[in-house]
Amino acid sequence: MSGSRNLTFWTGFAVVVAALAVAPPLLPPFWERFVTEILIWGLLAMSSDILIGYTGMVSFGHSAFLGLGMYGTAAALLLLPPNLWLAMSFGLVGAAAVAIFVAYFATRLRDIYFAITTLVFSQIFYVIIFTWTEVTGGENGLTFRQPPLSIPFLFETRFSRETLHWFVLAVVVLSYLVLRRVTQSPFGKVLQAIRENEPRTRAIGYHVERYKMVAVMLSGLFAGLAGSLYAIQNKFVAPDFVFFLISGEVVIFNVMGGMGTLVGPVAGAAFFWLMREAFSRFLTEYYLIPVGLIFTAMVIFLPQGLLGFLRRRLNE
Amino acid sequence: MVIPWELLVIQLLNGVIIGMILALVASGLTLIFGIMDVVNFAHGELYMLGAYMGTTVMLTTGNFWLALGGSALTIAALGAVVQVTALRPLLGRDPLTTILATFGISLVLQNYALWQYGPVARKIDEPFTGQFALFHLQFPWYRVVIALLSAAIILALWLFMKYGKYGIWIRATTQDRVMAAAMGIPVPLVYTMVFAIGSAMAAASGVLYAPLVGINHAMGLDVILRAFIVVVVGGMGNLAGSVLAAIFISLLEALASLWVSPAQAVIVSFIVLILTLLIRPTGLFVPTPK
Amino acid sequence: MLTLENVHTFYGKSHILHGVSVEVGPGEVVGLLGRNGVGKSTTLKTIMGLVRPSQGRVVFEGRDIGGWAPHRLAHLGIAYVPEDRRIFRLLTVYENLRTGLDRGGITEQRKTELLEKVYENFPVLRERRNQAGGTLSGGEQQMLAIARAMMLEPKIILLDEPTEGLMPRMVTQIRHIVDVLHREGVAILLVEQNVPMTLEVSRRVYIMEKGQVRHHAPAEALREDQTMIHQYLGV
Numbered sequence: 001m002s003g004s005r006n007l008t009f010w011t012g013f014a015v016v017v018a019a020l021a022v023a024p025p026l027l028p029p030f031w032e033r034f035v036t037e038i039l040i041w042g043l044l045a046m047s048s049d050i051l052i053g054y055t056g057m058v059s060f061g062h063s064a065f066l067g068l069g070m071y072g073t074a075a076a077l078l079l080l081p082p083n084l085w086l087a088m089s090f091g092l093v094g095a096a097a098v099a100i101f102v103a104y105f106a107t108r109l110r111d112i113y114f115a116i117t118t119l120v121f122s123q124i125f126y127v128i129i130f131t132w133t134e135v136t137g138g139e140n141g142l143t144f145r146q147p148p149l150s151i152p153f154l155f156e157t158r159f160s161r162e163t164l165h166w167f168v169l170a171v172v173v174l175s176y177l178v179l180r181r182v183t184q185s186p187f188g189k190v191l192q193a194i195r196e197n198e199p200r201t202r203a204i205g206y207h208v209e210r211y212k213m214v215a216v217m218l219s220g221l222f223a224g225l226a227g228s229l230y231a232i233q234n235k236f237v238a239p240d241f242v243f244f245l246i247s248g249e250v251v252i253f254n255v256m257g258g259m260g261t262l263v264g265p266v267a268g269a270a271f272f273w274l275m276r277e278a279f280s281r282f283l284t285e286y287y288l289i290p291v292g293l294i295f296t297a298m299v300i301f302l303p304q305g306l307l308g309f310l311r312r313r314l315n316e
Numbered sequence: 317m318v319i320p321w322e323l324l325v326i327q328l329l330n331g332v333i334i335g336m337i338l339a340l341v342a343s344g345l346t347l348i349f350g351i352m353d354v355v356n357f358a359h360g361e362l363y364m365l366g367a368y369m370g371t372t373v374m375l376t377t378g379n380f381w382l383a384l385g386g387s388a389l390t391i392a393a394l395g396a397v398v399q400v401t402a403l404r405p406l407l408g409r410d411p412l413t414t415i416l417a418t419f420g421i422s423l424v425l426q427n428y429a430l431w432q433y434g435p436v437a438r439k440i441d442e443p444f445t446g447q448f449a450l451f452h453l454q455f456p457w458y459r460v461v462i463a464l465l466s467a468a469i470i471l472a473l474w475l476f477m478k479y480g481k482y483g484i485w486i487r488a489t490t491q492d493r494v495m496a497a498a499m500g501i502p503v504p505l506v507y508t509m510v511f512a513i514g515s516a517m518a519a520a521s522g523v524l525y526a527p528l529v530g531i532n533h534a535m536g537l538d539v540i541l542r543a544f545i546v547v548v549v550g551g552m553g554n555l556a557g558s559v560l561a562a563i564f565i566s567l568l569e570a571l572a573s574l575w576v577s578p579a580q581a582v583i584v585s586f587i588v589l590i591l592t593l594l595i596r597p598t599g600l601f602v603p604t605p606k
Numbered sequence: 607m608l609t610l611e612n613v614h615t616f617y618g619k620s621h622i623l624h625g626v627s628v629e630v631g632p633g634e635v636v637g638l639l640g641r642n643g644v645g646k647s648t649t650l651k652t653i654m655g656l657v658r659p660s661q662g663r664v665v666f667e668g669r670d671i672g673g674w675a676p677h678r679l680a681h682l683g684i685a686y687v688p689e690d691r692r693i694f695r696l697l698t699v700y701e702n703l704r705t706g707l708d709r710g711g712i713t714e715q716r717k718t719e720l721l722e723k724v725y726e727n728f729p730v731l732r733e734r735r736n737q738a739g740g741t742l743s744g745g746e747q748q749m750l751a752i753a754r755a756m757m758l759e760p761k762i763i764l765l766d767e768p769t770e771g772l773m774p775r776m777v778t779q780i781r782h783i784v785d786v787l788h789r790e791g792v793a794i795l796l797v798e799q800n801v802p803m804t805l806e807v808s809r810r811v812y813i814m815e816k817g818q819v820r821h822h823a824p825a826e827a828l829r830e831d832q833t834m835i836h837q838y839l840g841v
Contacts, residue, residue, distance in 0.1 A: 058412050109593060112355050112411055112552075116544050117593060123541055124586045131579050245537075248419055255416055288427040296420030299413055300405045481708040488694045488705045495692040498654055499705045500680030500758060 017173055024165045034277070036165045038270045039172045040229045045253035045265030046179055047222030052251065053260030054183055055215045056195030057106065061118030062250040064102070064125045065220040067242030068094035069227025071129065074142045074237045082147040088228045095224020096217065098125065103216035107209035110198070119244050126242040141238030168229055175222055179262055182218065191215055192260075252295050258305025267307055319574050322451035329450075331570030333459050335563035336466035340521040341539055342546040342558040343470050344514035350553025351490045351510045353411045354403055357418040359518055359543060360536030361425035366391045366519025367526040367535070368429055371438050380443035384523045388516040395515025399508045407507070422536070429533040437530030440523065462524050469520060470559060473513070477555075486510055542582075545589045551599020560601040564588075607632045607793060608653070608684075608762055613662035615645075615652050622648045624817040625662065630762060633791040635784070637798060637808035637825065639839060645817040646797040647689055650764040653795070654686045655679050667761075681709065685760035689767045689797075691751040695740030699731055702739050702750055706757030724753040727783055745776035752783055762793040769800050781807065801839065805829045813838045 020039070024032040044066055051057045072094025076087040102121055109117050129136045136142065149163055150156040159167070182188050190211050193201040202208045231237050240246075249272065257268025275294065279287035302309050345359045369387035374380065402417045447454035477483040489496040489506045497503045522531075529535070546565060550557030565585045572581040592600050608630040615623040623645050630636045638646050651657045653664055655676040664672045671679060676686075685706075694702050703724065707717050725732035728749045734742060739750060748768055755763050765784075769777045777800070784807050787794060798804040804811065805825045813821040813834060821834050828835060 058415070060415075105590070105593065108597065112415065113548065113593070113597065115412065115415055116355075116548060117589070120541065120545060120586055120589055124583060127579060127582055127586075131577065244541075248423070251416065251419070286427050286431045288423045289431070292420045292423030292427070295423070296402055296417050299417045299420060300402065303409075303413070481704075484697065484701050484704050484708065487697060487701075491694045491696055492692050494656060494676070495688065495694070496705065497676035498656070498680060498686045498688075499754065500677050500709055501705060502675075502677045504675075 017169070020169055021166060025162050029161065032161055032165060034273070036168050036233060037230075038273050039165075039168050040226050040233065041253065041269040041273065042266035043172045043175055043229070044223050044226035044250055045257070045269045046176060046262050047219050047226065048250045049254055049259060049262055049265045050179065050183070050191070050215055050219040050222070052254045053262075053265070054188060054195060055191045055212065057212065057215070058111075058115045058251065059118045059216075059219070060115045060244060060247045060251065061102065061120075061122035062219075062223050063242050063244055063246035064098050064118075064122035065095045065223035066227040066230070066246065066250075067122075067125060067129065067237075067239075068098045069224030070231040070237040070241055071136065071142075071227075072224070073228040073231040074144055077144040077147060077231075078142065082145060084147040084150055084232070085152070087147050087232065088225070091228030091231065092221055092224050095220050095227065099217045099220025099224075102220065103213040106212050106216045119247065122242065122244050122247055126239060126244070129242055130239045136239070139239060141236055141240075143236040146232060146235050164233060168233065171225065171229060175225065176262065176266075179222065183262065187211070187214070195260075252291075254305075255303075256295065256298055256305055258307030258309075261305075261307050264305050264307035268305060271306060323574065324571075326450060326453070326455070327570045327574055328567060329455070330459075331567035332563060333463045334570065335566030336463040337521050337525045338539075338542055338546055338566055339559040339562035340466040340469060340524070341518055342543045342550070342562050343473060343555055344517035345543045346547045346550065346553055346555060346558045347473070347517075348511055348514040349547065350555075351486060352403070352507050354414040354511075355411060355418070356511075356514070357415055357540065358398065358422040358425060359418075359514070360538070360540030361422045361429075362391050362395060362515045362518040362536075363522040363539050364531070364533065364536035365394065365425060365429060366522030367440070367531045368433050368438070368522075369519065370440055370523035370526055371433075371531060374440055380440070383440065384520060387523050388520045391519030392512040392516035396508050396512040398515075399511035403511070404504060404507070407504075422540075426533055426536060433531075433533065435532070437532045439530055440526040442527040458527060462528075465524060466521065469517065470555075473517070474555065482506075482509060542585060545585050549589055549592045549599060550601050554599060554601065557599050557601035561599075564600075607634075607667055608795070609663075609665045610649070610653070611663045611665070613649075613652055613659045613664060615648055615657050615659050617648075617657070622817055623652065623659075626814070626817070626819055628795070628812055628819065630793050630795050632761070633788070633793050634810070635788050635794045635796060635808045637796050637804040637811040638814065639798065639801060639804060639811055639835075640814035641839060642799075644814045646814055647766055649814075650686065650688075650766050650795065650797060653679075653764060654684065656686075680758055680760075683758070683761035685755035685758045685763045687751045687755050687763060687765050687768060689770065691747045693739040693742075693747050693750050693754065695738065697739055698736050699739060699742070699750055700735040702754050703731075703757050706754050709758075720757055720759065724756055727786060728753055728779075745772050745779075748772060748776070748780065749783075752780070756787070760792060762795065763787065764795050764797075766797045767799060768796075769798065769803065777803065801835060 024035045027035065044062065048059055048062045051059045069091040073087045073091035076090035080086060102118060105117060106114060130138060146159055148156045149159050149167060190201065190206055194208055194211060198208060253268035253272055254265045256271050257266065258264030275291050276287050279290050283289065341363055345356055348354050348356050366387045369390050370383040373383040373386040398421055402421055403414060406413050406417060442458045444458060446457040448457060477486060485501045485506050488501060489503055493503055546558055546562045549565065550561030565588055568584045568588065569581045572584045610626055610628045612625045612627055613623055614625055626645065626649055628649065638649065640646050648657060652659050655674050659672050663670055666682060666684065694705065703721060707720065730746055731750060731753055739747065742750060752768065768780050772780065781803060784794060796804060796808060805828055808825040811823060811825050811828055812819050815838055820838060823834065
């Protein structure tokens with residue numbers, strides 16, 4: 001990458017992060033919460049992009065990672081002393097456990113088989129969570145107290161709307177930088193080679209299965225992180241988040257924003273939630289009718305997503 | 317826990333009946349996949365809309381059989397529209413894009429149903445209420461009829477594919493799309509026809525099954541998942557395999573629900589899928605290629 | 607009847623046909639010779655609508671058919687026998703033939719006649735009519751591919767290397783069927799590597815090189831003076 005492009009990127013990055021940091025406290029509370037939530041969904045979308053966009057494995061089961069991240073965090077907050085970092089690590093452990101399970105199978109399945117299998121996997125977790133009422137609260141989910149914002153041995157304070165937003169922003173931006181680094185590393189290049197031509201990548205001598213497993217683990221961990229943040233923000237978890245429709249929404253984020261760009265899926269998530277907000281003003285819960293139509297049209301006419309479309313427009 | 321053997325027999329019978337309904341849904345799905353390489357995520361919604369359409373016809377005519385036929389025809393037309401508008405432009409692209417497009421359509425159809433019919437579950441009355449004695453309880457004849465009708469529809473599909481003019485068109489197109497076109501077979505029309513037939517089968521199973529359960533806008537979600545499992549376990553695109561897999565899985569679930577709640581019994585089918593993918597990813601009920 | 611005027615064709619970015627012009631009159635047998643990879647098969651595919659010409663015209667009976675869907679061309683009376691035969695392997699011989707018979711405006715009686723005619727010319731197909739196409743030998747598959755094309759009652763048949771890889775006995779039989787078709791007034795555009803046979807059955811011959819027609823002469827002239835054949839085909 002040339003120096004000037006690098007400079008443009010970091011300038012753009014700084015501007016966006018600054019805007020996201022400054023703007024929300026100026027917004028009305030509803031929209032502030034909205035932006036925070038979009039950041040969390042954006043993180044989830046980014047995590048799935050590692051699989052969908054970079055490795056070419058369409059996961060229809062990201063709700064399982066998200067959900068286990070949520071329930072792991074919930075467990076820590078219900079059973080242990082309220083500590084933010086402990087709660088988040090529990091969420092990560094939960095997501096990692098699912099990810100290992102899925103990764104094991106991911107190595108043997110391709111294309112639609114992978115899509116269907118991840119879908120079925122997420123449903124296994126959904127059924128378990130939905131029916132194991134004594135532990136998970138079943139259909140009603142679980143509610144708990146928000147842990148205080150803390151830096152060990154330094155300070156501890158209750159989350160305000162602003163600090164929560166900044167905390168989420170910090171986690172999401174850090175995750176973005178890590179994931180960006182990963183996708184630009186040799187490891188990320190191998191993932192993209194697998195997407196382009198799996199047999200050839202194998203023939204060159206790469207252990208494709210191992211790379212895929214790591215990709216699933218990575219993707220699952222960051223999805224779990226998103227789940228953990230969501231649980232902390234909303235102070236409750238419910239099986240609805242594990243249901244496969246959420247996985248479908250994650251795929252929608254990717255397609256709408258533009259797969260394989262990391263930023264694209266985040267934009268896709270924002271676009272989806274804005275549309276949802278706009279349409280539900282006059283269509284209430286039927287907002288998915290226009291959203292579904294727009295999504296289908298984008299699959300057909302804009303396979304590169306909004307970002308790819310804009311990029312082509314700008315280059316012309 | 318000791319299970320009385322009468323209960324066992326009844327559960328097995330129920331398993332076969334549910335299995336036949338599932339086979340009917342899955343046949344449509346596997347037909348569409350085998351011929352067009354399309355994974356139809358909206359299949360469950362066509363099943364659900366089929367059931368709703370059945371209630372509409374039932375309300376106006378009061379005749380169950382008219383409801384069955386009318387719903388199948390309407391949903392076939394809907395399927396044709398979906399194929400022409402959303403899937404025809406995707407021809408030749410990665411099959412994964414068809415999952416995405418049909419997923420979008422499933423969202424639209426599901427919420428359309430919610431909008432049109434509301435959240436309260438509806439019901440279709442059984443066309444007849446006769447029962448026969450099975451051990452200590454009365455078993456409704458209608459359930460037996462469902463299984464027989466499903467089998468008859470699947471058999472009719474098989475005969476159509478084997479001997480019908482369009483059946484030969486469809487099989488020729490499956491094997492070599494380009495050569496079929498060169499032989500004067502209107503390939504785009506064949507694809508639309510296949511999708512319409514698959515949709516009609518989904519609708520028919522929706523109407524047949526409706527008297528046993530309430531109809532609601534989310535019923536397609538549960539069915540599509542099972543149908544996917546059946547189709548993978550039976551071997552993608554393999555009609556006979558799907559039928560066997562549907563019965564096999566439903567029997568297992570029926571037996572499992574002797575011990576656990578039906579909601580948990582679903583996990584049995586998940587486990588069958590995972591084992592299939594581990595042991596024989598091409599499908600349990602596919603003959604080993606020579 | 608069939609005219610190609612300055613046709614250019616691309617596969618992705620590679621330019622295959624560089625302005626090919628070919629003409630076939632009604633009932634005429636025309637040969638298309640050339641080495642491997644000079645664009646002979648692509649010429650046939652372009653006529654059949656399997657590849658879109660980027661430039662130039664394909665005219666059949668006065669209509670510009672460039673870009674038409676293959677199935678419409680089949681209904682117009684153009685039949686195609688591809689190089690790799692492409693029979694429907696899982697369909698029986700009879701079902702393979704039916705793919706060309708089940709079309710609008712044909713009576714049951716006519717269908718029977720067409721079938722009988724083919725079975726007469728290729729008795730082995732009658733014997734194997736209930737066998738899957740994939741189980742036939744290479745020569746039998748070639749016969750089936752031609753027979754299948756005949757079911758369309760075409761005005762012209764595009765034959766792509768029908769004798770490739772066949773035993774001499776089979777070659778004779780293919781030759782025989784070309785004669786039969788010719789007698790019935792069906793035009794044939796024959797792509798071949800088998801030079802002697804092509805010169806025997808054709809009236810005129812085009813020789814292609816590097817995506818262009820380099821030479822065009824009556825078959826008789828080429829039979830007598832083989833310099834052109836040597837120059838372009840190196841035989």
